[in-house]
Structures are given as structure tokens and as C-alpha cells.
Amino acid sequence: MQIILSKIRDAESGNLGILSTGEALIAALVLNRNDWLSDMGYTVAQALERIGPNWSARLPEISQEYRRQEASVKADPKPFRETGEQAWN
Helix, strand or coil: CHHHHHHHHHHHCCCHHHCCHHHHHHHHHHCCCHHHHHHCCCCHHHHHHHHHHHHHHHHHHHHHHHHHHHHHHHHCCCCCCCCCCCCCC
């Protein structure tokens, strides 16, 4: 699931064009971006059909995890450090 969550973050950062059609559709659905769906020429129903029943069934789980991770980052926005790397104080 981490891979698709990374793809969704890419899309939200403005890198929608680097995603496959399926990834872009999943990102648009999770982020509730009907404007992206429309720009790609899809309705919600068509997007769900395109990504298939397996991904469609996982959308609530993916969306919930995405929101959980986003809330976690906002609550504790520490800069990324490599394991063992000291923070500058």
C-alpha cells in the first residue's frame, strides 16, 4: 500500500503526469479531485470501472491510511533524517 500512497502524494504535489492512468485515477478518487477525473475524461463511475474491483474495494482503506499519514505529518513535521543521524539543535 505504501507505493500507491507515495503515488498519491506525488499527484498532490503536482506530479500527476508521471503516474499511470490507473494511478492517477486512484489519486483523484482518494483526493476527491473530480476536476482531475474530468480533465482525464472520466466520470467517477468510469474511473472505478477502469481501476477494477480490487482497487475499488481498497479505496476506503487507502483513503483512510492516506489521511492518517497526512495528519501524522502535520502533527509532528520533523524533517527527514537517516537512521542514526543527529538533529541540529
